[in-house]
Amino acid sequence: MDYQAIFYALLPDLIVVVALFIALGIDYGYLRKSSLANRSVRALQISSVGLFVGMVLLVLQMKGSLPMDYAQLLAATHGQLALSPGTLALKCLLFSMGLAVLPLAARHMVTRHVSEYFALLLLATLGMGFMVTSRNLLGAFVALELVSLSLYALTVLHQTSRTSAEAALKYLTYGGVSSAFLLFGISYLFGLTGTLDISKTIPMSEALTGAPMLVSVAYLFILVGLGFKVAVAPFHLWSPDVYQSAPTPVAAWIASGSKIAGVVLLLVLLIPVSTLSANTTIIPMLAVLAVLSMAVGNLGALRQTNLKRLLAYSAIANAGYLLVAVLAFSEEGRAAAIYYAVVYAIATLGTFAVVSVFGDRLGREAQIDDFRGFWKNRPGLSMALLIFILSLAGIPPLAGFVGKFYLFYAAIQSQPQISYWSEGLYWLVALALVFSVVALYYYMKVLKAVFVSEDIAESREDSIGWPSSVVILILSLITLVLGVWPGPLIEYIRGCLIF
């Protein structure tokens, strides 16, 4: 085994780990007597630099500075490091989104444990990075647990809030049980195939064809486990509480980064069965999850008055749309799912960023009504919110529209000619379209509060600070550009779909 090569391959992550320890060390040593504001600024600076250097290294790796090629590294690490341009790009995206979350966290400190807050955010980011680059069942599981454990701890950091503790406990309990389910399913797969390396697709598929029943059971457990993690109905019960009660930047991170990583993991785990006859039993399972998620998410969101809860339900609904493309079990479907996950995550992150810079200063939960007259106080932020929400609703010319269109396109493409309505995925696409009409209602409700009302709910004149402004500006520009000019990204995703 070439340890030097592995060292270079892991250099971005090592840098982040080093930054994490420096942040902790400085906070506990040098800055012990400092003010909270000062400590949070220092922690923000150190962790941002760490993530940024990590990103730069990742870009260099994408450009081909890795000492070993993809296949060698994959074989040498038993599938634990699948560093193709595609996965590296995803990892880089996750790092940059992590970088976007940090200033939001620094703006409004909810805890005195400043450095732990940042350290946990970095740990979660690292875990997500490993989730998207691992093709080893156990490696992926460990990465997922790293993410989950960091997020449980982050949720409870909202120390002044009792509901934060309750939500975290709920999250921990559900998350723990779902991990057990996932591990159980993985153990079945391991038992069937004798390998943990999921990149060996062909021998794995061959081993699986022998026992369709067991494969179904294994995937049932895997879907239940992952279903909890990415919050698809009926395993969504934790998510509205967690979104509402966690510190807003943490909720943003749960809704965006962990969603992308979870979707990629789901796609990877489904690869061995993508051409298998066993997916005749897996397809109905996924279809049920998709339909339930769309229904529960969209109908649940209609009643919400709290913006963060509304976003939680909208996340469930969007996971449902996404499953429609996953069901296609095709290259196009995977590309569509990844594209959608990315644009969805960006728009959600943006929405949460706006909620975070505005809502957290209210000192209580931001209700939709608190955004009344927002256009008067904060025209810029209102425009950004308009872009994010309309992108979530799938209105052109924004990224969410192209994403949704591509999902439906890919779903139908898997079987375009049908002779009966229940064949192919036309019916599921039709259902998704019906629900996206329902969804427009609650998204418009938010925009109504922001733009229509003349009276002002909350008057705040203080500045939101440049780091957050830059984050929101960049996110809204990306959402706009990916809607008007989505070609290059779609091409890139399609071009490097090596799983």
Add this chain to the structure above:
Amino acid sequence: MIALSTVLISFVGAMVCGLMPPDSHRRVRWVALLTAVLGLTMAFLCALEYQGTGFEDEFSSTWIPWIGVSFITGYDGISLPLLLVTGLVAVSGVLFTWNLDHRANQFYAFYFALIGGVYGVFLSLDLFLLFVFYEIAIVPKYFLIAIWGGDKREYAAMKLVMYSFGGSALVLLGMLALYFGSGLNTFGLEQLMSADFSGAFQAVVFPILFLGFAILAGMWPFHTWAPTGHAAAPTAASMLLAGVVMKLGAYGCLRIAVGLLPEGAVVWAPIIAIFAVVNIIYGALVALRQEDFKFVIGYSSVSHMGFVLLGIATLNLTGMTGAVLQMFSHGVIGALLFAMVGTVIYSRTKTRMFDELHRLIDRMPGIAWVFIIVGLASMGLPGFSGFVSELYVLLGAWESLSGWIVALAGLGVLATFGYTLVKIHEAFFQRVAEDSGNNIGVEQPDYPPMTLPEKMGVGLLLGASILIGICPWLLTNHISGSLQLLIDRMAN
């Protein structure tokens, strides 16, 4: 590029208006007028340039080639009248909203975003692009109504948006079916026109697409968004809604549903004709019962759109020419009616209820006479564009549909006469009963006469209707030239 510049001008105008300071309504309205006039000029240039029968002034560029999407625009004799009516309504909408001072910059930002989307739909020669513009036009409508509207505006705005979006969901499904059904891997309209769809496929997909578009065209029983939306909207927005947005739906029905799936159209035409006649009669009868002047106009729009749908259902040259001409005609007249009621009369009387309007002829004689002329145009009297278009539609229906349909549609025309005359009487000549607390008998001062922008707006729209009423060949030559191509394809 001349045609495409209408879209660009509108979007740039929207951006400029949106970025202007909130308290600058005096400057904003000039920017808005300039944008609208430029758009109209470009549309007019298109009309002058247009020579043949096929698509002209095409602009094409790749967009998302991996899923068969390109950016192709162009126009032909069918889209030409609609470009013109969009330009006319946009200009007069600004003129009739001249005194708007509440959030004017945002108003015009949404206004021109909507207009840009509308121009875009009429110019798109790629289904995906058309759909994008179609949806771009939805959201601004919500804000225009919900922010600047009148009674029950939030309800009306939401209802309108939900109906529009529901329709577009159907359209999207039909679009994907077309794409995969053709097997050509393109959303390009011209390529899809040459695709060979099987009869069974057409019969299934046609109603999905047609219904999706017809919801926006105000087809009964999916018309209910229209009267409430029109009544709640501010004047410029209701002018756009009635004048242009409903035409988007009708245009989609004709260009996409009938144009791409002619065999499906043949199967469903009789049913569409029945719905269209219901539209005509139902709209007229309900208009007769309304107490609110704006609702009368709202239902009259539903009734007039019935003629468009009937014209499309004839599937012959005469009828469809009538349908397109009716889109133009109603676009102009419908918008003018809303302007008269919503701004010219309402800004003076502060009420639109018939039982509070007391012999307006005495107090605003000039406006009353103008309104009566507009009413005559709406009834479709000879000399106005409505006469020509309805005649074409009825002749077309006579050619290819049952005599009963024509007879019923004729009844609808009579009903139109009925409600127009009755409502003109109620508004301008009727004495209100003594007990309504309206100071009957007290000499009341005259209302101020029409302002200059109002006169210009009326002149523009009424002039267009009279011009086409007297010289219909200005448009019908182009319309029937392009329709002939479509019909030739159907014959094959």
